Amino acid sequence: MEIITVIKDMQARSDKMRQEGKTVVLVPTMGFLHEGHLSLIREGRAYGEDLVVSIFVNPAQFGPGEDLESYPRDFERDLDLLRKEGVTAVFSPDAQEMYGENFQTFVELEKLPKHLCGLSRPVFFRGVATVVTKLFNIVKPHVAIFGEKDYQQLMVIRQLVRDLNFEIKIVGTRTIRETDGLAMSSRNTYLSENQRISALALNQSLQKAQELVENGQKDTFGIIDTAARMIRSHRETEIDYIAICDPETLDDMETIDRPARMALAVKVGKARLIDNILLKPKVSESNFKKRSRKADQ
Amino acid sequence: MEIITVIKDMQARSDKMRQEGKTVVLVPTMGFLHEGHLSLIREGRAYGEDLVVSIFVNPAQFGPGEDLESYPRDFERDLDLLRKEGVTAVFSPDAQEMYGENFQTFVELEKLPKHLCGLSRPVFFRGVATVVTKLFNIVKPHVAIFGEKDYQQLMVIRQLVRDLNFEIKIVGTRTIRETDGLAMSSRNTYLSENQRISALALNQSLQKAQELVENGQKDTFGIIDTAARMIRSHRETEIDYIAICDPETLDDMETIDRPARMALAVKVGKARLIDNILLKPKVSESNFKKRSRKADQ
Numbered sequence: 363m364e365i366i367t368v369i370k371d372m373q374a375r376s377d378k379m380r381q382e383g384k385t386v387v388l389v390p391t392m393g394f395l396h397e398g399h400l401s402l403i404r405e406g407r408a409y410g411e412d413l414v415v416s417i418f419v420n421p422a423q424f425g426p427g428e429d430l431e432s433y434p435r436d437f438e439r440d441l442d443l444l445r446k447e448g449v450t451a452v453f454s455p456d457a458q459e460m461y462g463e464n465f466q467t468f469v470e471l472e473k474l475p476k477h478l479c480g481l482s483r484p485v486f487f488r489g490v491a492t493v494v495t496k497l498f499n500i501v502k503p504h505v506a507i508f509g510e511k512d513y514q515q516l517m518v519i520r521q522l523v524r525d526l527n528f529e530i531k532i533v534g535t536r537t538i539r540e541t542d543g544l545a546m547s548s549r550n551t552y553l554s555e556n557q558r559i560s561a562l563a564l565n566q567s568l569q570k571a572q573e574l575v576e577n578g579q580k581d582t583f584g585i586i587d588t589a590a591r592m593i594r595s596h597r598e599t600e601i602d603y604i605a606i607c608d609p610e611t612l613d614d615m616e617t618i619d620r621p622a623r624m625a626l627a628v629k630v631g632k633a634r635l636i637d638n639i640l641l642k643p644k645v646s647e648s649n650f651k652k653r654s655r656k657a658d659q
Numbered sequence: 660m661e662i663i664t665v666i667k668d669m670q671a672r673s674d675k676m677r678q679e680g681k682t683v684v685l686v687p688t689m690g691f692l693h694e695g696h697l698s699l700i701r702e703g704r705a706y707g708e709d710l711v712v713s714i715f716v717n718p719a720q721f722g723p724g725e726d727l728e729s730y731p732r733d734f735e736r737d738l739d740l741l742r743k744e745g746v747t748a749v750f751s752p753d754a755q756e757m758y759g760e761n762f763q764t765f766v767e768l769e770k771l772p773k774h775l776c777g778l779s780r781p782v783f784f785r786g787v788a789t790v791v792t793k794l795f796n797i798v799k800p801h802v803a804i805f806g807e808k809d810y811q812q813l814m815v816i817r818q819l820v821r822d823l824n825f826e827i828k829i830v831g832t833r834t835i836r837e838t839d840g841l842a843m844s845s846r847n848t849y850l851s852e853n854q855r856i857s858a859l860a861l862n863q864s865l866q867k868a869q870e871l872v873e874n875g876q877k878d879t880f881g882i883i884d885t886a887a888r889m890i891r892s893h894r895e896t897e898i899d900y901i902a903i904c905d906p907e908t909l910d911d912m913e914t915i916d917r918p919a920r921m922a923l924a925v926k927v928g929k930a931r932l933i934d935n936i937l938l939k940p941k942v943s944e945s946n947f948k949k950r951s952r953k954a955d956q
Contacts, residue, residue, distance in 0.1 A: 369824055373824075373826055462821075464770075464818075464908075465822050466768050466769040466770045466771065466818065466822065467766060467767070467768050467769075467788070467818060467819045467822035467823055468766070468767055468768075468769065469764060469765075469766055469767075469823075470764070470765055470766075470767055471763050471764050471765075472763040472764075472765065473761075473763045474763065491764070492823075495823055496822075496823055496824050499823055499824040499825055499826070500824050521761075521763065521764060522764045524759075525762050525763065525764035525793075526764055526766075526789075526792055526793055526796055527666055527670075527793050527796040527797050528796055529670055529796070611761075
């Protein structure tokens with residue numbers, strides 16, 4: 363496993379891989395790896411023989427007062443895990459290498475960040491879009507893997523790939539959870555024992571929402587209200603947002619008349635946690651008949 | 660000469676060229692070609708065997724009330740000229756192909772556009788940076804050629820290439836002028852006969868500035884004042900800006916104690932014209948001695 367810290371070296375290595383006809387797969391991370399990351403890496407392995415993991419805690423995506431300084435790091439442990447997964451190269455530049463003197467060019471999206479996490483973290487998606495654009499030009503992957511746990515981020519990256527004409531296949535993979543349902547996140551390490559229990563409210567409220575939808579509830583206001591009550595009943599929780607939105611545009615939906623994405627962000631103690639689920643309405647018999655008739659015409 | 664209008668086709672062609680070991684050179688234009696463009700193309704020919712010219716009047720770089728609709732176009736004449744120059748491919752997409760439904764990703768610089776043309780054309784450099792990023796991902800050039808006549812644009816592109824880690828060599832070429840000194844521009848076609856004479860004031864005032872600097876004048880305020888008087892003495896001129904600035908940061912300079920870039924924008928009738936020059940102070944004998952002494956130490 364090669365460990366590369368210099369941009370030019372990474373570019374030269376990827377050129378060589380491409381010339382040899384190898385498929386380059388990138389899994390971007392901020393390190394402090396857990397099973398969620400490992401599942402991205404295992405998914406990536408299916409797409410190509412050259413498996414590159416980047417480890418970079420990207421200052422551009424942290425706002426003032428956020429946890430850039432305290433974000434958990436354990437580089438040696440990360441390397442051990444990556445070696446065991448058969449990763450071929452790790453790209454781990456420092457901030458100076460990525461954002462040198464006079465850095466001033468940012469990639470920004472106009473619409474998608476005006477929803478969900480973008481509202482409470484105004485520089486976040488600008489930082490993500492910029493660093494991912496840079497990583498694409500540095501690692502030159504054919505395929506890049508991102509988790510659905512960061513659903514809005516996945517949508518932002520798909521959009522920027524389309525808009526800026528990157529020839530890169532973006533693969534989104536399902537959220538990996540602890541056995542009790544908590545979505546895996548490096549930020550879970552911030553939780554005390556009691557907060558860890560409170561944090562279960564995120565997934566539980568999403569599951570409850572799915573149950574309501576399966577039972578025919580269509581009114582998103584009522585579903586969000588139920589979820590909010592569940593979360594507030596747990597100690598040390600503070601809701602940032604709960605939204606049910608169009609899976610592509612992220613515009614709020616009032617009625618679940620088609621598949622919808624429910625997403626939420628909740629502070630539990632000092633940890634800001636996120637989670638999401640796809641809500642699928644039951645196709646009622648009358649609807650089903652209506653559709654069949656249309657198809658027959 | 661291949662004429663390509665579809666992004667995917669252009670990308671596939673460039674992949675093939677690169678696999679064959681050819682050097683891809685891009686000359687981006689908005690068409691309505693003149694000797695200035697042809698000089699960029701001839702310069703480009705020296706850098707590689709695959710010479711691609713893009714023709715695209717980029718809506719994203721025109722603000723409201725600017726000349727997007729009236730911008731001169733003559734595609735057939737352009738193609739004739741390009742064939743004669745031995746160009747291998749022309750990329751000429753339409754606006755729908757470049758900015759499809761729901762387009763929303765822009766590349767923006769934080770500092771360089773806060774000078775010169777960026778102040779009166781607030782969306783211009785965002786549009787330029789975005790379309791150039793797209794063209795780089797579509798044409799995948801090893802080398803791209805830009806004219807020094809659009810000096811600030813050249814600086815913006817050099818910066819975005821550095822910041823976003825494009826592995827592309829950016830070549831800037833000197834401004835091509837009519838025999839009477841007017842910098843070549845597609846917008847010169849907007850000028851009436853009398854306005855054409857007034858337009859000479861741009862280059863004349865730059866030449867005068869160079870003369871003043873060669874005679875030892877260092878105070879930029881005085882030089883700018885002289886240039887402004889010269890331009891105002893011509894009919895139908897309206898100065899947008901005259902600036903003398905650091906050639907890299909574009910920050911205003913008060914004293915010409917090192918090479919400086921003088922740039923100006925002037926409306927002549929409805930044509931907004933720009934021009935610029937490098938002002939080099941004479942190394943005075945006493946300075947020269949001082950430097951020699953330092954070098955000896």
